[in-house]
Amino acid sequence: MTPTLVILGLFMLIPIIMALWVSVSDWTGRGSPFAGGVHFVGADNYANILTGGGLPQRDFATSLRNNAYYVLLVVPIQTVVSLLLAVMVNQKILRARSAFRTAFYFPSVTSSVAITVVFLFLFTASGAVNRFLSALSISGPNWFADPRGVIHIILGAFGVDGPPAALQNAPFLGLSWWQWLAGPSVAMCVFIIMAIFTTSGTFMLLFIAALQNIEGEVEEAAMMDGASAWQRLRLVTVPMLRPTIFTVVTLGLVGTWQVFDQIFTATQGGPGKTTLTPAFLSYQASFLNQRWGNGAAIAFILFVIIVVMTLFQRIVLRERDTVPRRKRFVLSGAVTTPTAAVAAASSTRPPPSASPEPPEEQP
Amino acid sequence: MTRRWTTRAVLLHVVLVALALVYIYPFLLSVATSFKTDAEAVANPLSLWPETFTTAAYERLFVNSDFPLWFRNSVVVTVAVTLGRVLFSSLAGYALARIPFKGRGLVFGLIIGIMAVPGVVLLIPRFLVLNTFGIYDTWAGIIFPLMVDAAGVFIMKNFFESIPPAVEEAARIDGAGTFRMFWSIVLPMAAPAVITITILSFQGSWNELTHFIVASQRADLVTLTKGVAQLSSGALSQGSQFPLTLGAAMIMTIPVAILFFIFQKKIMNVSTGAVKG
Numbered sequence: 001m002t003p004t005l006v007i008l009g010l011f012m013l014i015p016i017i018m019a020l021w022v023s024v025s026d027w028t029g030r031g032s033p034f035a036g037g038v039h040f041v042g043a044d045n046y047a048n049i050l051t052g053g054g055l056p057q058r059d060f061a062t063s064l065r066n067n068a069y070y071v072l073l074v075v076p077i078q079t080v081v082s083l084l085l086a087v088m089v090n091q092k093i094l095r096a097r098s099a100f101r102t103a104f105y106f107p108s109v110t111s112s113v114a115i116t117v118v119f120l121f122l123f124t125a126s127g128a129v130n131r132f133l134s135a136l137s138i139s140g141p142n143w144f145a146d147p148r149g150v151i152h153i154i155l156g157a158f159g160v161d162g163p164p165a166a167l168q169n170a171p172f173l174g175l176s177w178w179q180w181l182a183g184p185s186v187a188m189c190v191f192i193i194m195a196i197f198t199t200s201g202t203f204m205l206l207f208i209a210a211l212q213n214i215e216g217e218v219e220e221a222a223m224m225d226g227a228s229a230w231q232r233l234r235l236v237t238v239p240m241l242r243p244t245i246f247t248v249v250t251l252g253l254v255g256t257w258q259v260f261d262q263i264f265t266a267t268q269g270g271p272g273k274t275t276l277t278p279a280f281l282s283y284q285a286s287f288l289n290q291r292w293g294n295g296a297a298i299a300f301i302l303f304v305i306i307v308v309m310t311l312f313q314r315i316v317l318r319e320r321d322t323v324p325r326r327k328r329f330v331l332s333g334a335v336t337t338p339t340a341a342v343a344a345a346s347s348t349r350p351p352p353s354a355s356p357e358p359p360e361e362q363p
Numbered sequence: 364m365t366r367r368w369t370t371r372a373v374l375l376h377v378v379l380v381a382l383a384l385v386y387i388y389p390f391l392l393s394v395a396t397s398f399k400t401d402a403e404a405v406a407n408p409l410s411l412w413p414e415t416f417t418t419a420a421y422e423r424l425f426v427n428s429d430f431p432l433w434f435r436n437s438v439v440v441t442v443a444v445t446l447g448r449v450l451f452s453s454l455a456g457y458a459l460a461r462i463p464f465k466g467r468g469l470v471f472g473l474i475i476g477i478m479a480v481p482g483v484v485l486l487i488p489r490f491l492v493l494n495t496f497g498i499y500d501t502w503a504g505i506i507f508p509l510m511v512d513a514a515g516v517f518i519m520k521n522f523f524e525s526i527p528p529a530v531e532e533a534a535r536i537d538g539a540g541t542f543r544m545f546w547s548i549v550l551p552m553a554a555p556a557v558i559t560i561t562i563l564s565f566q567g568s569w570n571e572l573t574h575f576i577v578a579s580q581r582a583d584l585v586t587l588t589k590g591v592a593q594l595s596s597g598a599l600s601q602g603s604q605f606p607l608t609l610g611a612a613m614i615m616t617i618p619v620a621i622l623f624f625i626f627q628k629k630i631m632n633v634s635t636g637a638v639k640g
Contacts, residue, residue: 013473015488016480022491032495088379093372102627103383106390109623111570113588114612117595118393121408121605128392128408197386229371258483261572265592279483286487287577296487303484 023296029286045293049301053174056285056294060301061173063276067257069184070277074195075252079245082200086207087233090215101208105201112261115198120144120266123190141186147272149182150189185274191262199255203248210244211237250310257306278302390616397421397610404605420606430611432583433590437569440506440586441618444568447510449560453553455511456519457545461531471520478513482573490577500579505586508578509568515560522556523549562626566619587615 018033026041027033049060089100107115122128123143130140155161163178172180184192214237222232238245260279263269269276269284278298286295391411396404397420399413407414424430458464459471489508490499498504526549534544550557572588579585585593591611 013477015485015492018491018495019484019488022487033491034495085382088375091375094375094379098627100379100383103386106620106623107386109566109619110616111572111588111619113570113572113592113595114615117591117608117612118389120595121393121396121404121609122389124405124408124605126405126408128389131409201386254481258481260483261592264572264576265595268596279486282483283486283576287490292487299484299487303481306481 019296019299022292023300025293027292029290029292033292041293045297046301049294049297050173056291057174059273059276059281060278060298061175062179062273063278063281064173065175065180065182066184066188066274067259067277070188070192070195070259071253071256073184073192074199074256075249077192078196078199078203078252079248081196082203082248083207083238083241083245085200085204086211087237089204090208090211101205104204107198108201110198112198113265115194116262116265119190119194143190144187144267145271146186147270147274149185149274151181151183153186154183182274185271187267187271187275191259191266191275194262195256195259199252203251206244206248207241210241214240250313253309253313254306257302257309278305390613393609394613397606397613399606401604401606404609420610423607424610424614428594429582429585429590430614433585433587434614436584437587439502440509441565441568443506444509445561445564447506448512448515448564449557451511452515452519452560453550453557454545455516456521457523457549459516459520460523461528462541474513474516478517486573486577489574493578500581500584502584504578505575505584509571509574512564512567515564518559519553519556522553526552558626562622565622569619587611591615 022033023045024040024042025033025038026044027038031037048054048056050057085104088094089097089104094100124130125142125145127143129143133140163176167177167181169176171177222236227235258279259277260283263275263277263280264283267275269280279302282295282298282302284295285298286292392409395411395413396408398416398418399407400415400417400419403414459467459474493499493504493508496504498507530548530552531544534548539548570588571586572592575586575589591608594611595608
């Protein structure tokens with residue numbers, strides 16, 4: 001007990017306090033941050049990022065934009081894909097069920113680095129994906145080297161190539177509206193596809209566990225009432241899965257705001273800074289450019305974003321926290337602690353809510 | 364079943380087989396490509412069969428690179444971290460579940476709180492601690508911080524609470540001490556939870572990247588994830604070393620894949636065999 005607490009304290013609690021100090025100091029990475037030469041600079045580091053008007057502010061805004069588009073696309077798609085996979089794999093008429101389950105779950109087992117290497121190969125200019133597309137007579141882009149935003153590309157197709165005057169000013173975080181509305185870059189789209197590919201299997205298992213909890217009488221009752229398969233899914237299954245959907249969305253939100261491994265392995269923020277994420281920017285600022293105060297400040301702002309997102313979602317969905325059944329926690333924990341997954345983020349610490357909740361009592 | 368079902372069944376199988384292919388094909392392709400020549404990897408990126416079968420990529424990996432060293436380092440870290448996590452998580456979980464001490468609720472709340480902190484926020488803090496204690500760039504700095512994991516404590520605590528106390532009371536009457544009881548009665552009963560923690564720790568530490576980036580820079584302490592990540596971001600400029608990087612990625616995947624296939628019955632049954640509540 002004691003050693004556990006000591007190590008937890010040493011490596012979790014104290015570090016956070018230390019980092020808070022660094023984020024309000026002018027430490028440059030030399031010597032100890034608590035030595036005499038380091039000064040308290042108040043909120044300077046934060047101000048520099050949020051209102052500085054210089055490159056740090058623009059980089060931070062860019063990374064926020066990139067990550068926001070990533071979250072907006074990954075979270076809904078991975079939730080829907082994993083739910084559909086679960087419903088299909090859970091059909092009673094299916095043969096070789098475990099083989100299918102294994103196939104969908106397998107990408108979640110591998111490390112983010114290995115998957116990224118595979119995707120680097122698949123999405124090169126003359127790689128497998130573009131070959132496949134050209135067989136369908138579509139000429140694929142040079143994925144990882146293409147900084148164009150998807151929304152800009154679509155607008156360009158309609159002849160809008162430059163920003164209209166109204167969108168040229170930069171009222172928010174030093175980035176013009178035109179840039180905010182760029183959409184995810186083509187390069188970022190590869191990471192979006194990768195995230196869906198690697199997490200849908202894990203979330204599928206969560207949904208399967210939940211489906212098996214609710215199936216039976218309800219399904220039968222719906223069948224007796226002559227509901228079609230689609231109606232059963234929409235009107236019976238999905239509403240009953242609400243607690244699980246809530247869990248999956250929460251895990252997704254927390255995970256997708258922390259994209260780091262893939263960026264580090266593949267693009268280092270390029271092309272044209274369109275795959276910069278706050279997590280990678282924080283690392284870059286401190287470990288590579290020795291601007292530790294900035295890096296720590298970015299990390300804490302990111303932390304606040306994640307907390308706010310989670311709270312916001314709790315309020316919006318108004319979901320009572322269901323208490324996981326103790327008896328089944330470990331068993332389900334084995335399945336549902338998304339290690340490889342926590343939505344492709346490298347966090348190896350599965351969140352506490354990662355157990356399929358039993359269905360809520362009917363009011 | 365009626366005829367409508369059979370059409371549905373066929374359709375379902377077709378759709379699922381197609382999807383399963385999408386999920387598995389990249390891996391098959393990677394294995395195939397790692398046995399191709401560099402030129403062929405670029406020329407025929409879609410073929411699952413190398414025209415000229417060559418192990419050149421693997422020879423380069425094992426003979427002319429630090430790959431074997433990375434592999435060894437990853438094994439050392441993973442074994443140490445897994446052992447540490449099983450030990451610490453079960454001890455702490457048991458204490459929290461069974462031994463009444465002052466501030467137990469507070470400690471547990473703290474653990475839950477720590478679980479909620481996103482890993483990315485901890486990059487800089489971890490480095491600061493390692494630096495302060497002078498274990499940056501050492502084995503200790505690489506292994507210790509990963510050894511304790513709040514989620515593991517949480518899982519173990521929950522499991523121990525589900526074991527009826529009557530068993531322990533009987534042992535206590537027979538005169539077993541707390542540790543003795545823990546070691547020879549409670550822990551064996553918690554086998555499912557221990558296996559769960561083992562799998563999670565193995566997978567977690569084998570696939571870990573950020574901590575290794577932050578904890579060391581010495582070339583002889585590089586693990587697989589870090590080494591391969593640097594290899595691939597370096598190889599981006601040349602772009603034709605795919606057999607090499609894919610070979611490395613595939614070898615990295617083998618241990619976790621084996622673990623997954625061995626325990627998949629355990630893991631998977633768990634998801635299907637849940638008792639209806």
